[in-house]
Amino acid sequence: MTAISTRLGAEGLTLGYGDKAIARDLTVEIPDNKFTVIIGPNACGKSTLLRALSRLLEPTAGSVVLDGKSIEKYSTKQVAKILGLLPQTSIPPEDIRVAELVSRGRYPHQQFLRQWSQADEDAVTSAMEATGVAHxxxxxxDRLSGGQRQRVWVALVLAQETPLVLLDEPTTYLDIAFQVELLDLCRRLQREEDRTVVAVLHDLNQACRYADHIIAMRGGEVIAAGAPADVVTAELVGDVFGLACRIIDDPESQTPLIIPVWQTA
Structure with missing residues (x-):
């Protein structure tokens, strides 16, 4: 297996469900302490790749490498201390309250002789405040709106305080203002706390604005990877998404801004 030079990566993955292969011979490296965004059309393998990187999905072939060794060699608790995951869909236990659910993010830090501490309490409080669910x-x-529940799940992941954070479509159900707030928060975590953040996003312009590194996928393959300005071109958007567009500079961030070509009658 080729050596992976970053904390998290994968070599030669074959991924699928049952007899259906979603991706074959997939190799990626996630840059350390950067914000990586995975983009691509529906059913191209984005979420499948993220599930494999977080050990939720066992590859048919190949290996996910975490800190120099196969992720399969770690215990579940060891992985949870290093890597926090927000899956695409999550179902809360019946009747659970917000603070209790967010507190479960501290489970990896609990030990037989070290139970709940002030550090745990502070982490939960900070996570709820950062995601706007403290109130x-x-x-x-189960009585919250879809957007409120999404914020609570994000708070649970933040309460884990892991150096690697993986988010599968984190802006789902959120209004545009909180989408921006959440992505701003992810960028602050990455820049101010030197965390590695990986997110699957559907909005290409948000991906370009926030990502340091973009992985573009199509049909279970990585088509391109690199800085947004290098990866996101009109040719790539047309090839991957089938969308005719122009690329201009975002006037606020100076990152690529995708403008669909106007289709007149």
């Missing part, structure tokens, strides 16, 4: 601490999760 919902006593509410039942």
């Amino acid at each position: 919902l601490a006593g509410e039942r999760v």
Whole structure:
């Protein structure tokens, strides 16, 4: 197996469900302490790759490498101390309250002789404040709106305080203002706390604005990887998404901004 030079990567992955292969011979490296965004059309393998990187999906072939060795060699608790995951869909336990659910993000830090501490309490409080759900601490999760529940799940991941954070479509159900707030928060975590953040996003312009590194996928393959300005071209958008467009500079961030070609009658 080729050596992986970053904390998290994969070599020669074959991924699928049952007899259906989603990706074959997939190799990626996730840059350390950067914000990586995975883009691509529906059913191209984005979420499948993220599930494999987080050990939720066992590859048919190949290996996911975490800190120099196969992720399969770690215990579940060891992985959870290093890597936090927000899956695409999550179902909360019945009748659980917001603060209790977010507190479960501290499970990897609990030991037989080290139970709940002030550090745990501070981590949960900070996570709820950062995601705007502190005022919902006593509410039942199953009675919240879709957007509120999404914020709570993000808070749980943040409460883990892991150096690697993986987010599968984290802006789902969120209004545009909180989408921006959440992505701003992810960028702050990456820049101010030197965390490695990986997210699957559908909005190409958000991907270009926030990512340091983009992985573009199509049909279970990585088509391109690199800085947004190098990867996101009109040719790539047309090839991957089938969308005719122009690329201009975002006037706020100076990152690529995709403008679809106007189709007149």
